Amino acid sequence: MRLSTLKGVTILKHYIKSNSPAHAQWFLTRRCNYRCKGCEVWLEKDYSGELSTEEIKIGLDNLRKLGVLEIVFSGGNPLLREDIGEILEYSSRYFITTIYDNGSIAAEKVDALKYADFVAISLDTLDEKKNDYLKGVAGSWRKAMNSIETLKNAGINVCVSPTISHFNVDEIIDFTKYFTERKIPVWYCLYWYDYAFEGRLFGIGTKNDEYEIVEKERLVRVIDEIRELKKERKGIFITDKTLEAVRELYANDRRTWNCKALQNFLVIDHLGRVAGCHCREPVTTIFELPEVWKSPELDRKREEYSKCTKCAYLCYIFYSVHTNTVGEMSILRDQWANIKFLLEKENTAEKLTGIKTSQ
Ligand code: SF4
Ligand code: SF4
Numbered sequence: 001m002r003l004s005t006l007k008g009v010t011i012l013k014h015y016i017k018s019n020s021p022a023h024a025q026w027f028l029t030r031r032c033n034y035r036c037k038g039c040e041v042w043l044e045k046d047y048s049g050e051l052s053t054e055e056i057k058i059g060l061d062n063l064r065k066l067g068v069l070e071i072v073f074s075g076g077n078p079l080l081r082e083d084i085g086e087i088l089e090y091s092s093r094y095f096i097t098t099i100y101d102n103g104s105i106a107a108e109k110v111d112a113l114k115y116a117d118f119v120a121i122s123l124d125t126l127d128e129k130k131n132d133y134l135k136g137v138a139g140s141w142r143k144a145m146n147s148i149e150t151l152k153n154a155g156i157n158v159c160v161s162p163t164i165s166h167f168n169v170d171e172i173i174d175f176t177k178y179f180t181e182r183k184i185p186v187w188y189c190l191y192w193y194d195y196a197f198e199g200r201l202f203g204i205g206t207k208n209d210e211y212e213i214v215e216k217e218r219l220v221r222v223i224d225e226i227r228e229l230k231k232e233r234k235g236i237f238i239t240d241k242t243l244e245a246v247r248e249l250y251a252n253d254r255r256t257w258n259c260k261a262l263q264n265f266l267v268i269d270h271l272g273r274v275a276g277c278h279c280r281e282p283v284t285t286i287f288e289l290p291e292v293w294k295s296p297e298l299d300r301k302r303e304e305y306s307k308c309t310k311c312a313y314l315c316y317i318f319y320s321v322h323t324n325t326v327g328e329m330s331i332l333r334d335q336w337a338n339i340k341f342l343l344e345k346e347n348t349a350e351k352l353t354g355i356k357t358s359q
Contacts, residue, residue: 010094013067015325019294020067022328023265023319027201027278028056028087029076030270034102035136038193038205041076050270053083057090059272059286066290070096072315076270079105085112092117100161102135103144110154120161120187121148125168126175134167148184159237160184165191165211169218173225176236185235185338188314190246195310199281201269216250223247239334242318249312257320261305262298265319276305277316 014020029050032042051059063071071091078084079101091097098118106113106121113119123144125131131141151158160179164172176186193205193212205211213219223243230236248256261276262283268274273282274289283301284292292298322331332339 004093006093007095010064010067011069013064014069017067019263021262021264021266022069022323023072023315024063024068024070024268025072025074025265025278025315026056026059026268027075027270028073028078028084029081030202031080032076032102033080033104033137034077034140036102036134037136038209038211040203044202051272053086055272055287056087059268060091060094062286062290064094066293068095070098072098072100074100077102077105079109079112084109085115088112088115091115101147103140103147104137106147106158107143107150110150110156113151113156114154116156118157118159119151120159121151122161122163122189123148124162124165125171126178127171130167152184158184159187161187161189163189163191164213164219164222166213167211169213169222172222173229176226176229177233180233180235183235185237187237190312190314192311192313194279197279197281197310201267201273201275201278201280201282203279213250220247220251223250234337237335237338238314239318239322239331241321241330241334242314245317245321246312246314255309257317258306259308259316260320260323261308261316262302263306264323265316276301277311277313279311280305 014022029047030041030044031047032039035042060071073087073091078099081087084099088097088099092115096117097115098120099113099116100120100122103121103123106119121144123131123141124134128141131144132138135141148158148160162168162172162175168175172188179186191205191211191213193207193209194200194203196203223246226236226238227240227243230238230240245256248254259277261280266274266276267278268286269278269282272286274284274286275282283298322328
């Protein structure tokens, strides 16, 4: 991780400012070269209005004003933007910066990706045919495996990110063992079909589709196994608190968290529209965000979203169960072994390449 002085200031600002969100996810583009089933993003053909590089930098400055700590860039495929290196370089000066790739482009964009703190490659299974079926493109599994290898060899913090669904739930433990044995951290997503809120940014999946985990005990069993595995190996990037929340939902149909959309996290789309999550309608733009963040209108939305029970995406749960300083410190405690693992890895890369990982 590039630990610069500017990043230190961002972290300090986050803790000094009260009510600042920790996390922003930015869907930089709707363009995508894959055809994942159930995803409606790639169906969109109107690419007009995508923000320029300068507009994105202004947006990032506004997120700094707000005290945001961490940014995740996704899409579409954000690596389809020509200026992605410049965006990552700017973002990682101030924020802990992660970028997603579906595995198709990363190997060709090493120079741009060296600016990111983490690169997450989405890959769902070790079964080549199944992965290609899920991504809707032949050769996607091989490309993803090649990207992971290329980035690892280039000293970039690459993680593999499977979406747990009906298709792979019983493979997740073997999948996790395979990658952690090779010192590639695993960062899970969990499939969920989106509720049809009016004006939502975009939707994924439909009720009773082929991804839905209907036999809930299968997921509960996997969660218990992940917790056990975490005790014996490094590189599993999920906290016990998040796992407990999901387990309680799937085992006992009980939600133990209140959603913290527009409190601890927010999302931004390719047009610069800001929403609580991708399932909800825009509430403002990235350009007006600092002015309206504390408005009564956004307070009303916060209140509404805190009672919402319409999704169980792991990232949104993670940012809902780890809030404020106490919650964020508990991430450090839970993930301490992984933090040490990453720092050791960077020191080794530094020794091998002579390139400093901090500014
Ligand atoms: S899920 Fe992601 S990679 Fe797949 S088609 Fe949709 S935007 Fe592209
Ligand atoms: S629970 Fe929160 S993140 Fe999920 S749909 Fe509702 S408002 Fe969005």
